[in-house]
Amino acid sequence: MKELQYLNKYFIKYKYRFLLGIIITIVAQIFSLYTPELIGKSIKAIEIYLKSQNHDTVSLKKELFKNIALIFACTLIAGFLTFLMRQTLIVMSRYVEFDLKNEIFNHYQNLSQNFYKKNRTGDLMNRISEDVGKVRMYVGPAVMYTINTAIRFAAIIISMSAINVKLTIYSLLPLPILSYSIFVLSKRINKKSTAYQQNLSTLSSFTQEFFSGIRVIKAYSLENDRIHEFEKLSTISKEKNLSLAKTQALFGPLMVLLIGLSYLIVIYVGGQMYTRGEIKDIGVIAQFLLYIGMLVWPVASFGWVSSLVQEAEASQKRINEFLQEQPEIQNIGSISNPIEGNITFENVSYTYDDTNIIALDNISFTIEKEQTIAILGNTGSGKSTILSLLTRIHDVNGVSKIKIDGTDLKDYDLNHLRNSISVVPQDPFLFSDTIKNNIKFGNNNASDEEIIEAAKMAVVHDNINSFSNKYETILGERGITLSGGQKQRVSIARAIIKEAPLLILDDCLSAVDTETEEKILNNFKKLFKDKTTIIVTHRASAAKNANKIIVLEDGKIIQEGTHNQLVNIEGYYKKLYFKQLSEKENA
Known part of the structure; x- marks a missing residue:
């Protein structure tokens, strides 16, 4: 249960509700113990009545009616307290489920872009839904029945020992076999539950991708292929679930067998002791049988609870794997001064960890506040990387520096920084x-x-x-x-x-016709004249009115200047501008 120790903080958080549940459980068990004792007294009264010479029927009836009334009252009170116990502990588990889901969701929000590149959406969803659901079953029903079982066991064994120690020892002989069986089966359940949950994540990821890409699947007429793949994954999931269910199914018959052995032992050994005079009242045997009967559900629940705990352990391990992930982008800054919009890139380089692609190679440029800068270049030239670094989706490598208003980007509070930037992706x-x-x-x-x-x-x-x-x-x-x-x-x-004072447009007009683009850009001139604007584009028409144009190639700046400067010198921008101008005239 090492992984489940993570949940201890929630037990501490809801300690008063938890302790109240334990107290209610103890009181409920005390009242439930009166039933066997009262039945034992009733049988003893009948036995005395049968052995006596003058049968006092009135006294017997009075004794039996009194005991029946007490049994009814104790059962009613115990039942009501059991209801309160469920209301206390099960409701607590729902609070824990709520808190854990929010904790995971908040952690997901803080994790960096690379995390989402490495993990599939379906798996993330499965851990916050299915896995948390399994964990809740541990916090609620498993903990509740464990407490209930432990208290009932202790109370019943103490009560049985107070009546007859020897018969108690004999009646509990099957328990060591039970303990060992639970240990062996629990290990198998843990292993099978982990495999099932992992496969369920794969199935969820496949389904999520199928729905997201349904238009592509239909366009390429791949429905049958997808159906066959889904059937394969579903079959694997079914087999793993059946394997888990078969192991869990061993608990029930095993519990019934061992409880049945206890019944036989009580009847045989108790009968022998009664005939030898070691037990004076036949009611003691009946009382022991009722006590053993009261242990049937707690013992039977051992298997179920053990399954819940093992499944929760497997699920919490999967949850902990993500909770232990540390965001690459740390919010270590505290500056939250209003941003004016002066931006400086100093010797900025960046290499993507997962591909080792050098996206930017020692580039430097400045943008003054209220200026508009356009960045052009072929696909893979590093345009979008500049924007990712500016918004701290990624952080610069080595000695690279990015400053806004003379302050290092990392010194700003991350939330304040991003709230100061409007991004159109x-x-x-x-x-x-x-x-x-x-x-x-x-x-x-x-x-x-x-x-x-x-x-x-x-x-x-x-x-x-x-x-x-x-x-x-x-x-x-x-x-x-x-x-x-x-x-x-x-x-x-x-x-x-x-x-926001900073506006970033990342090739956001690519699906818009040139006429509409012209209208939007003209509106931008009026609307964002007092804002610093960065436009990443493939169109020279979107860049020509910028205060500065930067052209990138393989992560390096190959051209920099205004539209008038660049259109009059040979190079990438001039070729692009006249090519697109020609296409527009011929359209």
Whole structure:
């Protein structure tokens, strides 16, 4: 149970609820113990009545009615306390489940980009749902029944020993066999449960990718291939689950067998002791049989609880693997001064760890506040890497320095830094929500008028109004309801409404026609004249009005200057500009 020790902090957090549950359990067991004792007394009264010469029927009836009333009262109280026990401990497990899910989710948010490159979405989802569910079963039912069983065992053994020590020892002889059986089966369950949960993550990942890529699958007519792959994974999952279920199924019959042996021992040994006069009352044997009967469920629950614990151990181990992951990007800064927008790159180099590709090679440039800079270059030249470093999605290598307003990027509070930057990514991500809420993602306090104004500036207002539900239109997953250009423009409206001092446009007009692009860029001139703007683009038309243009190739700056300067010298920019100008005239 080494992995489950991580949950101890939650038991401490909810210690009062936990302790209350234990106290209620103890009291419930005390009341439940009265039943065998009262039945034993009733049998003894009948035995005395049968042996006596003058049968006092009235006294016998009075004794039996009194005992029956007490049995009814004790059972009622014990049942009510058991209900309170469940309300206390099971509800506590739901609180722990809530806290653990939030802890995992918050940790997921803090983990770096590389973590998501190495792990599949389905696996991440499975650990926060299925695995946490298994852990909750340990915190709730497993802990509750373990406490209940331990207290009941202790109370019953003490009660049995107080009546007859010898018969108690004989009746508990099957317990060592039970303990060893549980130990062996628990190890097998742990191993099989781990394998099943890992396979379930693979199945979840496959399903998630299938749904996300359904358009590609249909386009290439790969439905049958995907179905066969899913059947293979489902078959493996079924086999692993059946193997686990078969092992778990051994517990029940084993428990019944051992309890049955205890019954036989009590009847045989108790009968022998009664005939020899070592036990005076036949009611003692009946009392012992009832005590053994009271141990049936606790003993039977050993198997179930052991299965829960082993499954929870396997799941918590998988959860801990991710919780122990440390974010590569650490929020070590504390500066939260308003950002003006002066940016400096000093000898910046960056190599991607997973591929060893050198994305940037010792580049330096400056951007003054309220300036617009355009970055051009072929695919893989390092354009997007500059933006990732500026927003601290990745951190610079070695002696490289990136400064904003003369302060090292790492000295800023990470949340403040990112809140000061509006980003329109190359591949815009829209949520399965209304268009209105997708735009408000940039500023949750924005009014309807501000949302409409932002949409107009992004030249998407007319498109939205053409929908039957307008701004209340619910988008499909990843904004599938909209076209590529519409998604880009909604994403631009989201950045506009944020009103941050730094604006980053990462090739966000690639799916927009040149006429619409021209309108958006003209709107940007008015809207962002007092903001520092970085435009990454493949189009010279989007770069020509920038205060400075930088051209990258293989992570190095090969050209730098204004549009007028670069269009008059031979090089990448001049060729690109006249090529695209010619294409526009011939269109």
